[in-house]
Amino acid sequence: MPSKIVHRIERELGVAGLAEALAVRLPASDLRSLLLEVYQLRARAAKESAALAQAERDALVAPSSVDARDFAAFDLAAYEVAEEFDALDLSPVCPFGASSRLGGTHQNNLLTTIRNVEGLGDSTIAMALEAARRRSSADLIRLCSSHRVIRLQPFDAPGLTPHFRLFAMVTAGRDRGAWAFETQHLREHVRVYLNLFRVLEAAGFSIERPLVEISxxxxxxxxxxxxxxxxxxxxxxVRAHWFGGSERFLKERGIDLPTEMEHRLLNETVVEPLRAEFPEAEFRVNQARLEGLGYYRGFALRISPQAPDGHRYPVADGGFTDWTARLLSNQKERLLISGIGSELVCKKYRYAA
Structure with missing residues (x-):
C-alpha cells in the first residue's frame, strides 16, 4: 500500500496511481532514463554551498572517526588468521533486491540507486552470491572480506553510524549429515575470531576474556x-544494536529461557574443543538469544570481549542461513556467515595513543 507521503504527492501532482505506474507499468529501463534526467536537472541547480552544508550535517557522507591506520592494523591481523579463506575486495554495490530477498532487510534501510543496484548493507550477502556462483566448481567455499557497509535504518545507540567497517566470512558447502558440516565450520569461524583477538592484543588493542555464546x-x-x-x-x-533487548523482551512476557544450558551436541563438538584451545575465553550455550531469530536457520555464534571501559560489546556475530539453498534450489546446501565490527573494535578496544 502506498504511504501517506506518496498519496500526498499523487494528490498534489494530480496523478492518481503515480507510484504504481512507475513501479509496475513503466519498464525498468524507462524508469532509469526518467530518473537520470530528473537528477541531472536537479544537479544543474545544485550549489557548492549546499554540498558543503550537507557534508557538515549529514553523518551519511561523513568520514569515519577511526584512524585509517587502526583499520589497516585490524585488517592485517584478520587476513593473517583467516588464511584458509579466499580474500575478496568486494564491489561497493550488489544486485538490486538481494538484501531484501535473502536477508529480509527492508528496502527503505538500503541505499538504492537508479542503476538497478544497491549500496552494500551486508557484505555477507555479496559473498553468499559469490559462494553460490563458485559452488558448481568446488565442494567447499571459504570467503572473507573487509568492507565498509552502509545501512539507513535509524540508530538510537550512541556511537553507531550509518556506515561502518566490517570484516566478514562465509563458508558454503553441502550437508554431510549428523551436523558434521555445521559443527566443524562453527568451530572454525569462532577459532578465527579468538585467534584474531590474540594477534590484536600484540598490536595495541585490549581485548580481554571474550565471552563466546553458541545458540x-x-x-x-x-x-x-x-x-x-x-x-x-x-x-x-529486539534489535542487534539494542544491547540487552532479548532479556527485556523475555522478562516483559514472563518467558523463561536458559541463558546457559547443557546442549550435548554443541558442548561436545564445539564448546569443549574450543575451551581447551582458548583458556582465556569463556564459553556457554545460550538458549535465550532472540537477536537474529528467523534470520539464522540453525546454530549461531556471538562473541563479546571485555573492553578497557569494563563493558562487554557483542562485536562478532554469525550463524547458518538458507541463502545458498535458495539461490541454488537445493536444500542440502549449507551456508555459515559471520562478521566482526572492526569499526566498533577500533573505537572500543584500541589503547589510547
Missing amino acids: DMGAIEAVLEEAGVTHEDIRQN
Whole structure:
C-alpha cells in the first residue's frame, strides 16, 4: 500500500496511481532514463554551498572517526588468521533486491540507486552470491572480506553510524549429515575470531576474556512458538544494536529461557574443543538469544570481549542461513556467515595513543 507521503504527492501532482505506474507499468529501463534526467536537472541547480552544508550535517557522507591506520592494523591481523579463506575486495554495490530477498532487510534501510543496484548493507550477502556462483566448481567455499557497509535504518545507540567497517566470512558447502558440516565450520569461524583477538592484543588493542555464546536458533524458535511469540513480535522489539533487548523482551512476557544450558551436541563438538584451545575465553550455550531469530536457520555464534571501559560489546556475530539453498534450489546446501565490527573494535578496544 502506498504511504501517506506518496498519496500526498499523487494528490498534489494530480496523478492518481503515480507510484504504481512507475513501479509496475513503466519498464525498468524507462524508469532509469526518467530518473537520470530528473537528477541531472536537479544537479544543474545544485550549489557548492549546499554540498558543503550537507557534508557538515549529514553523518551519511561523513568520514569515519577511526584512524585509517587502526583499520589497516585490524585488517592485517584478520587476513593473517583467516588464511584458509579466499580474500575478496568486494564491489561497493550488489544486485538490486538481494538484501531484501535473502536477508529480509527492508528496502527503505538500503541505499538504492537508479542503476538497478544497491549500496552494500551486508557484505555477507555479496559473498553468499559469490559462494553460490563458485559452488558448481568446488565442494567447499571459504570467503572473507573487509568492507565498509552502509545501512539507513535509524540508530538510537550512541556511537553507531550509518556506515561502518566490517570484516566478514562465509563458508558454503553441502550437508554431510549428523551436523558434521555445521559443527566443524562453527568451530572454525569462532577459532578465527579468538585467534584474531590474540594477534590484536600484540598490536595495541585490549581485548580481554571474550565471552563466546553458541545458540541453537531452531530450538529457541520452537519454544517461542509454543509460547505464542511470533517473528513479528521479535522483529518489532529486539534489535542487534539494542544491547540487552532479548532479556527485556523475555522478562516483559514472563518467558523463561536458559541463558546457559547443557546442549550435548554443541558442548561436545564445539564448546569443549574450543575451551581447551582458548583458556582465556569463556564459553556457554545460550538458549535465550532472540537477536537474529528467523534470520539464522540453525546454530549461531556471538562473541563479546571485555573492553578497557569494563563493558562487554557483542562485536562478532554469525550463524547458518538458507541463502545458498535458495539461490541454488537445493536444500542440502549449507551456508555459515559471520562478521566482526572492526569499526566498533577500533573505537572500543584500541589503547589510547
